[in-house]
Amino acid sequence: MALIPGANHLRDHRLKRGGGLLTLALLLGLIFFFKHTKIMEFLNSKDIGSWSAAFIFIVLCVVTYTYSFVYAIKSRSKKDADSRRNGALHYAYKRFSANSLATFSAYLIVLMFIVAFLAPIIAPYDPHLINDVINTRYLSPSFTHLFGTDSLGRDLFSRALFGARISLSIGILSVLISMSLGTIYGAVAGYFGGVIDNILMRFVDVIMAFPIFFLMLLLVGVFDASILMLILILGFTSWAGTARYIRGEILSLREREFIESSRAIGLPAHLIIWHHLIPNALSPVLVSATLMVGGMIMAEAGLSFLGIGLRPPTPSWGNMISEGQEAVFTGWWIAFFPGLLLTITILSFNLLADGLRDALDTKTLMRKYV
Amino acid sequence: MLLEVTNLRTSFFLDNGELKAVDDISFSIEEKQTLAIVGESGCGKTVAAMSILNLVSLPGRIISGRVNFEGANLLELNNDKLCDIRGRKIGMVFQEPASSLNPVFTIGAQLRETLVRHTQLNKHEISARAIKLLGDMDFKEPENWVNAYPHQLSGGMKQRAAIALAMCTQPKLLIADEPTTALDVTVQAEILDLLKFLKEEHEMAMLLISHDLGVVAELADRVTVMYAGKQFENASLEHILTVAKHPYTQGLLKSMLHLDTINNDFLEVIPGSVPDLLDLPKGCSFHPRCSLKESICQEHVPKISLHKNNTLCACHLVTNQY
Known part of the structure; x- marks a missing residue:
């Protein structure tokens, strides 16, 4: 039993986690069965993208098997006695896993990420490969080309996988930048108050009054639209809302007695902000960050759709849709599949955010359990 | 004076x-x-x-x-x-024990933070001191309570934890x-x-x-x-x-x-x-x-x-x- 990942979880009636592990193990097994030559080849490859895909594949295999193996030999009673399991986060986790829709979205997102990172291994064709355009273009979806081919005869399934890689990393990384910036900025403004707060927040007002999308258009036009640049531009133009939000949270937290108490203990300002204010203000940030990932992916798609995002040979869901619009009537599938993936991803992120909000908000806890 | x-x-x-x-x-x-x-x-x-x-x-x-x-x-x-x-x-104890402790950290973490700030003890000594402090405040089994979060304590225990914090x-x-x-x-x-x-x-x-x-x-x-x-x-x-x-x-x-x-x-x-x-x-x-x-x-x-x-x-x- 212990050798099948997830089997022990299923036996203990932890169906979601067991199912997830089993699916993952099956997926990894299938990939290995069909693509092991490719993985070996990639491990020796100099191309960082291919090498990292093979590396991540191996790490995933190791993690999946060790996790279920350790679970199998560790007794459950010992786990429950662990005193660290009584924290607020643990309760939040319990509430989160009670929400099946959100858990499902979380699994879907994880799956999406795994597939995206393994894109070079999974992809049946080279996403840039063009040969024999006349015979291979506009092929409708079939078993040889799952998502069909585009006007240049490139395999859309492969392109969508590589596109997922780009769209997802842009979404996550730009949100990371924007959230860290906004959180620190808002916390400093809220904690110090007075003149500092006034100056910092008026600057935020100016940024918010700016039409952000046009600012993005301008910046993308000025700088070359590489992936890194796009992440930076998206991250640095969208932190103002977070900053304002965090500042509001901090303003109310600042008046609480435990902040007064930590000042009376003699903690310096940076420790009070870092250890006491930000952790207490973090749960709404987490929720809005998750919501924002969808927004960022959409913004990237929008920029690419307008033709000023990523330059065409690089696939992203946005420019794939944009290419598809030229041929909506001859090849509906060209825009349809990336659009579908985009919708599913953003929907998953929104549902995940919803679940996180319910799990982290103590007021919902009251409503549900008291 | x-x-x-x-x-x-x-x-x-x-x-x-x-x-x-x-x-x-x-x-x-x-x-x-x-x-x-x-x-x-x-x-x-x-x-x-x-x-x-x-x-x-x-x-x-x-x-x-x-x-x-x-x-x-x-x-x-x-x-x-x-x-x-x-x-x-100078230590200070506040009126409302429920709100004078940070709800997202354990009692022990808050004690340790103060000890790190004000003493030169090493990590091990600090953990031991945190437990001893709670023991001094009449906590039974202080080694379990250091890992408790404020919401798990009764009002009187919270105030005793807050006093421990002031007495660090x-x-x-x-x-x-x-x-x-x-x-x-x-x-x-x-x-x-x-x-x-x-x-x-x-x-x-x-x-x-x-x-x-x-x-x-x-x-x-x-x-x-x-x-x-x-x-x-x-x-x-x-x-x-x-x-x-x-x-x-x-x-x-x-x-x-x-x-x-x-x-x-x-x-x-x-x-x-x-x-x-x-x-x-x-x-x-x-x-x-x-x-x-x-x-x-x-x-x-x-x-x-x-x-x-x-x-x-x-x-x-x-x-x-x-």
């Missing part, structure tokens, strides 16, 4: 005027002595305590005065030095701002016993803020009575409880519940309530509620003056009687 506060004035500058929360207050605490500040709600007790540690935040401001602690004026120290004194030499570095002075007000009577007794024990064990001075003369009688050596931001009387505990002359102190004492007054139909109260600090009556701020008032009370603010037995009193009527 451990702490000497002279002519302290703290005001809040609000849209509709200057609110004098602490108006010219002076008192001092000797080593191992406990001073209690007594008064009704809203008369500036807490602001006075906050001013000592320079913790008053905007729109409040300390206008003038000196707070001498071990020879240094705390109000003139720079922020770094002040942070060294806060928590290391064995301060010379403990400021206890209504430490028992939010607790029920049996727990109050526990906390009082604990404070009394700590005071004697660590030979610590204490500034106790309370509106409860019962609590004050348990702990204090000296009492200062505040009303509407002003100091009315400052005397030893026996003096206050037996021969206090200020009409307000007398009123406070009379309105206390004694076992032998239970048979009487009414508890004596001071009529009226504390005046609006933005709109104080002319003359003595207590005169509208005072049963002994004379015409001079409505005209002139009484000055606080020294009387026999090292007693300070601010009342026009008391001057000649001592």
Whole structure:
């Protein structure tokens, strides 16, 4: 039993986690069965993208098997006695896993990420490969080309996988930048108050009054639209809302007695902000960050759709849709599949955010359990 | 003299005027002595305590005065030095134990954070010290409670944890701002016993803020009575409880519940309530509620003056009687 990942979880009636592990193990097994030559080849490859895909594949295999193996030999009673399991986060986790829709979205997102990172291994064709355009273009979806081919005869399934890689990393990384910036900025403004707060927040007002999308258009036009640049531009133009939000949270937290108490203990300002204010203000940030990932992916798609995002040979869901619009009537599938993936991803992120909000908000806890 | 506060004035500058929360207050605490500040709600007790540690935040401001602690004026120290004194030499316990602990961290994490800030101990010693501190505060099985979050503790335990936090570095002075007000009577007794024990064990001075003369009688050596931001009387505990002359102190004492007054139909109260600090009556701020008032009370603010037995009193009527 212990050798099948997830089997022990299923036996203990932890169906979601067991199912997830089993699916993952099956997926990894299938990939290995069909693509092991490719993985070996990639491990020796100099191309960082291919090498990292093979590396991540191996790490995933190791993690999946060790996790279920350790679970199998560790007794459950010992786990429950662990005193660290009584924290607020643990309760939040319990509430989160009670929400099946959100858990499902979380699994879907994880799956999406795994597939995206393994894109070079999974992809049946080279996403840039063009040969024999006349015979291979506009092929409708079939078993040889799952998502069909585009006007240049490139395999859309492969392109969508590589596109997922780009769209997802842009979404996550730009949100990371924007959230860290906004959180620190808002916390400093809220904690110090007075003149500092006034100056910092008026600057935020100016940024918010700016039409952000046009600012993005301008910046993308000025700088070359590489992936890194796009992440930076998206991250640095969208932190103002977070900053304002965090500042509001901090303003109310600042008046609480435990902040007064930590000042009376003699903690310096940076420790009070870092250890006491930000952790207490973090749960709404987490929720809005998750919501924002969808927004960022959409913004990237929008920029690419307008033709000023990523330059065409690089696939992203946005420019794939944009290419598809030229041929909506001859090849509906060209825009349809990336659009579908985009919708599913953003929907998953929104549902995940919803679940996180319910799990982290103590007021919902009251409503549900008291 | 451990702490000497002279002519302290703290005001809040609000849209509709200057609110004098602490108006010219002076008192001092000797080593191992406990001073209690007594008064009704809203008369500036807490602001006075906050001013000592320079913790008053905007729109409040300390206008003038000196707070001498071990020879240094705390109000003139720079922020770094002040942070060294806060928590290391002066500990503070707050009124509401439920909100004075950070809800997202365990008790142990909060103790360790303070210990890291104020001591040079290594990681292992700090963990051991945190557990020992909780043990000193009468926690049974402290090694389990260090991993508990504030919401898992009862009110009394939270207050004991908060006291542990203030006692981390064995301060010379403990400021206890209504430490028992939010607790029920049996727990109050526990906390009082604990404070009394700590005071004697660590030979610590204490500034106790309370509106409860019962609590004050348990702990204090000296009492200062505040009303509407002003100091009315400052005397030893026996003096206050037996021969206090200020009409307000007398009123406070009379309105206390004694076992032998239970048979009487009414508890004596001071009529009226504390005046609006933005709109104080002319003359003595207590005169509208005072049963002994004379015409001079409505005209002139009484000055606080020294009387026999090292007693300070601010009342026009008391001057000649001592």
